[in-house]
Amino acid sequence: MTVRRNGMTVRKAFARGLIRLGGWHTVGEVPRSGILVGAPHTSYWDWVAMLLLMWSGGVPPRVLIKEEMGHTPLGPLLRANGAIFVDRQNPAGVVRDLIADARSGEPFLLILAAEGTRKEVDYWKSGFYRIAKLAGLPISMGFIDGPTRTIGFGPTFMPTDDVVADMDLVRAFYADKFGVHPEKRTEPRLREEDAAAR
Numbered sequence: 001m002t003v004r005r006n007g008m009t010v011r012k013a014f015a016r017g018l019i020r021l022g023g024w025h026t027v028g029e030v031p032r033s034g035i036l037v038g039a040p041h042t043s044y045w046d047w048v049a050m051l052l053l054m055w056s057g058g059v060p061p062r063v064l065i066k067e068e069m070g071h072t073p074l075g076p077l078l079r080a081n082g083a084i085f086v087d088r089q090n091p092a093g094v095v096r097d098l099i100a101d102a103r104s105g106e107p108f109l110l111i112l113a114a115e116g117t118r119k120e121v122d123y124w125k126s127g128f129y130r131i132a133k134l135a136g137l138p139i140s141m142g143f144i145d146g147p148t149r150t151i152g153f154g155p156t157f158m159p160t161d162d163v164v165a166d167m168d169l170v171r172a173f174y175a176d177k178f179g180v181h182p183e184k185r186t187e188p189r190l191r192e193e194d195a196a197a198r
Contacts, residue, residue: 030057
């Protein structure tokens with residue numbers, strides 16, 4: 001236990017030092033449990049930034065990453081730092097396991113890049129919203145903003161049965177957050193919102 005605590009202290013100090021060395025500053029409190037949306041997702045560095053942020057707060061996160069990354073030389077390193085590799089064509093099994101873990105009563109923090117890709121797309125993926133509702137977990141909004149060199153956390157909310165109202169909260173928060181590459185930013189919107197409007 002002492003060794004693990006010392007390891008976490010070293011990791012926390014390392015993360016805080018690296019963030020400062022990179023010229024970034026942080027805002028907000030690291031959530032202890034729930035679903036953490038990491039956005040805008042416009043570069044490979046977003047995962048590194050969120051991981052350092054979690055370490056700086058002493059929280060070991062789980063991170064969903066596309067399965068292909070597990071077959072690269074980085075695979076073992078990613079897995080050791082909380083990566084859960086997902087087959088994007090067949091994610092149901094991983095989602096079931098995650099929901100079971102979330103309901104176990106143990107601390108649970110899952111990071112999801114809601115865009116699902118670093119390119120600009122029409123919609124965010126709704127996995128973060130569906131998992132939060134099914135598991136009864138809050139959604140926290142994490143962000144990276146290149147123009148101001150700021151990373152951190154915004155509000156936390158419980159998803160309701162009104163997807164449009166919930167996403168209006170999300171859009172309001174991310175309206176002035178641009179990621180590392182602002183031209184690749186995707187406006188927060190779910191396909192389910194279009195279905196709800198019909």
